[in-house]
Amino acid sequence: MKTSVDLNLAISRLIAYGLERELISPLDTAYAANRILALLGESSFAPLQVEESLHTPAGVLEELCAFAREKGLLEEDNKDAQDQFDTELMACLTPRPSEVVREFNRRYESSPKEATDYYYALSRSTNYIRVDRIEKDCKWTAPTPYGDLTITINLSKPEKDPKAIAAARNAPKSGYPACALCRENEGYLGSANQAARGNHRLVPLELDGEQWYLQYSPYVYYNEHCIVLSAEHRPMKVSRASFRRLLEFETILPHYFVGSNADLPIVGGSILSHDHFQGGAEELPMARAGVREKVSFRGFEGIEAGILHWPMSVIRLSGTDREAMVELADRILTAWRGYSDESVDVLSETDAPHNTITPIARRRGENFELDLVLRNNRTTEEHPLGLFHPHAEYHNIKKENIGLIEVMGLAILPPRLLTETGLLREALSEEGRAAEIMSGPEMEKHMAWYEELKAKDIPAGQLERAIQDSIGEKFGKILGNAGVFKDDGRGREAFRRFCGSVK
DSSP states (O other): OOOSSOHHHHHHHHHHHHHHTTSSOGGGHHHHHHHHHHHHTOOOOOOOOOOOOOSOSHHHHHHHHHHHHHTTOOSSSSHHHHHHHHHHHHHTTSOOHHHHHHHHHHHHTTOHHHHHHHHHHHHHHTTSSOHHHHTTOEEEEEOOTTSOEEEEEOOSSOOOOHHHHHHHHHSOOOOOSSSTTSGGGTTOOOBTTBOOOTTOOOEEEEETTEEEEEEEOTTOSSTTOEEEEESSOOOOOOSHHHHHHHHHHHHHSTTSEEEOOBSSTTTBOSOOSSOEEEEESOOOGGGGOOEEEEEOOTTOTTSEEEEESSSSOEEEEEESOHHHHHHHHHHHHHHHHTOOBGGGTBOSBSSSBOEEEEEEEEEETTEEEEEEEEEEOOOOSSOTTOTTSOOGGGTTTOOSOOOHHHHTTEEEEOTHHHHHHHHHHHHHHOHHHHHHHHTSTTTGGGHHHHHHHHTTOOOGGGHHHHHHHHHHHHHHHHHHHHOSSOSSHHHHHHHHHHHHHOO
16 A cells, blocks of 8 residues: 555664664564564565664654554554554564573673663663653752752653543453563553553562562653562562662662652552562762751661651661661661651551651662651541642642652652643733733632742743742642651651650
8 A cells, every 4th residue: 555654764764773772683684674564564675775873763663653554553543552553663673581681681790880771771772761752851950948859840651642541441451461560561562551561671680589670660750760570469568578678679789779669558659559669870869868867776876877857757777787777677667657646646547557668778888878758648637638748739739649759859740730830931921911821720720829929020031940949949848748747846856756766
């Protein structure tokens, strides 16, 4: 059939990209081209010489998906169906899992960083991490009393369109893979309710005598954002074993930090059904926070401990003795699980347990560093979404849970804010249109914010930065909402009482 796409050129460009990124070798070119032809339902190919160097394969994949759409090869005409198809195209160029693991291990013998550099580059080159989408994310830093916080408006995780939502609702539930993190996703075709993972590769790790796997997040909220997942599909659980695994991970990949989301709803992450950690190569703001007040725990004189200068309630442990660190962390967790202090609204249990910890580990030279963030998921009549959760006055900025990444000072804000802050800037710079702009349904929730900024009489050339700084300030206050012991005299005294209760 006649189409608008030059198929020979498009396939040649994709093959050339695979060669340049060392996804395939010259010996693989005929094989890869034939696998692509099979997906496209074509039987002939005339290779062309290609000189260009592609930054990402997104453009040529778009052309090949257009060809497939014109031929009626896409089951649905939506973004999910295209993502599934272009993932299968990239799978034709992606090395087998055993090859990836073998190369990772070979490079690991030289250095852990060389191994992860290879693996991260592979994950980007295969389009598993969609670089073209990640580069659209907005990111800046904003000053607060606790240091600079990092603010992101995430545009790389596509919102489902109505057709995709309907397809997912009507699609049969197979139960395989059991969730989006299960290792069985490696190479999975995907479906209306499960992401395509034909170009996904995992690296096995052993943590505390168990089989775990390393992968990268396809949405990389920060540099080399990785996920470490249990081979067993089991619920999240923060325990003594978690601390052992986190510190053991730090002996395997000491250039990465690693942490666990809390294991309760509201204060936990988005996937509580599968035990996993998150880590990466970026130093997030909380890692730079200093100790506000030193504390000591009897019997652990070799471990330095202190309360962080941070809007959330964090105990930092530091030392070279891993076993002593695990023992002390477990004692703090055990004490916190059953701890109540009604003077600061902390109740360990009402109709269900409320207290847990978000732990984060890193290396500082020979020292292990373990941050223990105290969390409580209690709800009240005044705060039905969570007492230690973003309060209603900040829901115009963020209403979602404060998970591991945001605990560390990196805000992941919804895409809607990009449009809404643009309108806010227009309303502040064009007074004659302000009433019209702010009366829109998407802007009514920002009225108090608009009035607050308007009162500052900000010059037009400084509006964008002022709005960004204001978002950072509000995110800092959101983190304060999530802190169980507030950073004031009463909260600090309550924090000391808790530390004194650890036996």
